[in-house]
Amino acid sequence: MDVVRLHVAPWALLLCASCLDFSPDPPLPEAPRPPSPPQPQTGRGVRTFPPIVELTLPGRPPPRLSQTGLYSDIARKTLAPGVELFRPRYELWSDGAAKTRWVLLPPGAKIDTQRMDRWHFPVGIKLWKEFTKDGKRLETRMLWKRAEPSFHDPGWEMQTYVWDETESEAFLDQDGVVDARGTDHEVPRQIDCNRCHRVEFEAPLGFDAVQLSGDGPGLRLRDLVLRGVLTVPPPSADGYTIPGDATARAALGYLHANCGSCHAPDSDVFRDIDMSLRLEVGKLTTVTETPTYLTTVERRTTSIKAGAAGRIRIRRGNPLESEVYQRMGIRMVGPESLMMPPLASHTVDEEGRRQVADWIRTLP
Ligand code: HEC
Numbered sequence: 106m107d108v109v110r111l112h113v114a115p116w117a118l119l120l121c122a123s124c125l126d127f128s129p130d131p132p133l134p135e136a137p138r139p140p141s142p143p144q145p146q147t148g149r150g151v152r153t154f155p156p157i158v159e160l161t162l163p164g165r166p167p168p169r170l171s172q173t174g175l176y177s178d179i180a181r182k183t184l185a186p187g188v189e190l191f192r193p194r195y196e197l198w199s200d201g202a203a204k205t206r207w208v209l210l211p212p213g214a215k216i217d218t219q220r221m222d223r224w225h226f227p228v229g230i231k232l233w234k235e236f237t238k239d240g241k242r243l244e245t246r247m248l249w250k251r252a253e254p255s256f257h258d259p260g261w262e263m264q265t266y267v268w269d270e271t272e273s274e275a276f277l278d279q280d281g282v283v284d285a286r287g288t289d290h291e292v293p294r295q296i297d298c299n300r301c302h303r304v305e306f307e308a309p310l311g312f313d314a315v316q317l318s319g320d321g322p323g324l325r326l327r328d329l330v331l332r333g334v335l336t337v338p339p340p341s342a343d344g345y346t347i348p349g350d351a352t353a354r355a356a357l358g359y360l361h362a363n364c365g366s367c368h369a370p371d372s373d374v375f376r377d378i379d380m381s382l383r384l385e386v387g388k389l390t391t392v393t394e395t396p397t398y399l400t401t402v403e404r405r406t407t408s409i410k411a412g413a414a415g416r417i418r419i420r421r422g423n424p425l426e427s428e429v430y431q432r433m434g435i436r437m438v439g440p441e442s443l444m445m446p447p448l449a450s451h452t453v454d455e456e457g458r459r460q461v462a463d464w465i466r467t468l469p
């Protein structure tokens with residue numbers, strides 16, 4: 106993919122603006138409107154581009170979950186043929202909600218794994234994630250690669266469907282829902298999806314080489330290898346092993362899943378914050394070789410936010426003096442908040458934070 110070109114695409118500029126906007130209540134996107142009339146053509150047949158706001162609007166996603174291809178019978182929750190369960194080894198904390206994920210690979214399609222750290226997905230692939238809490242189905246999110254990203258079109262459809270009271274159908278929702286179905290679960294707004302799912306790298310986050318390695322329920326990396334779905338297979342069908350003891354692995358995996366979407370070397374966040382919490386398959390020999398270790402341990406913070414400068418990202422042996430640990434414990438929303446991740450959570454992940462603290466304590 107031509108990353109440089111995509112960075113100047115109009116929708117990419119808007120995506121970046123939304124990535125950096127942590128204000129509690131940014132302006133809502135305009136409601137979906139009917140398809141725009143044909144654009145005027147100049148005498149030479151050169152197309153005049155529609156205004157930017159049109160380009161950022163999703164195409165016309167199906168209004169109901171039953172129309173997305175997940176189920177053949179939504180009332181009985183029968184999955185459609187070809188839809189497969191998967192689970193990333195390390196999960197994103199979602200305030201205690203339980204999550205189930207599925208993928209549909211178009212028949213015969215291959216995943217281009219030339220860059221093992223950034224898979225390039227075939228057009229047509231769909232991934233879903235269902236959230237349940239207090240025994241209730243709340244929302245089912247979908248990532249669908251409609252088209253190859255281009256100057257005009259981000260290509261990826263990112264939408265969520267909110268379940269009705271009878272759980273017989275879920276409906277497209279782009280505005281977000283507070284306290285969905287009487288739980289404390291918050292359904293995000295559609296414009297917030299790409300703050301984590303960045304189309305410049307392809308949207309999926311939990312369907313990667315590190316996350317599908319080894320054992321687990323549903324589809325694994327080895328299944329993809331055996332079926333010949335990956336254009337370049339990994340050296341071992343079992344995939345990749347995170348280095349270190351169990352304590353180190355838990356922390357490195359946690360940070361990869363929960364923070365690596367933004368804190369990655371090829372993310373725009375990295376330009377200001379030269380910290381990577383994303384694991385890379387070629388840098389997994391020892392803990393001290395991981396970007397996570399190299400860019401945090403005894404490294405100074407570079408954030409320009411008030412009160413956030415001049416600290417230490419990870420202080421050996423001392424979680425309380427480590428900005429990574431401290432920020433995981435903040436849940437105050439607002440433009441000056443230092444909470445991490447900066448959205449989509451209202452409750453601290455005590456268990457995940459403890460795993461990170463335990464690892465920091467072991468660092469000599
Ligand atoms: C705070 C960051 C964040 C936000 C906001 C977010 N996601 Fe995700 N999402 C993730 C991460 C990280 C994963 C992978 C880990 C997991 O599933 O636990 C994921 C997984 C998924 C998956 C399963 C496929 C995959 O990528 O592994 C789907 C589908 C999905 N998200 C859709 C959405 C949609 C649609 C929205 C907006 C309505 C959204 N997400 C908002 C971070 C986010």
Ligand code: HEC
Binds near residue numbers: 367374
């Ligand atoms: C949605 C994108 C996003 C996610 C996900 C995210 N961060 Fe951040 N993070 C940022 C941005 C943007 C900044 C810079 C603004 C600021 O200082 O708050 C930042 C700054 C930081 C800093 C300050 C580093 C420095 O050098 O000043 C730390 C530490 C941090 N994040 C830790 C984390 C941790 C730990 C996680 C996961 C639990 C995480 N982040 C998840 C976007 C993200």
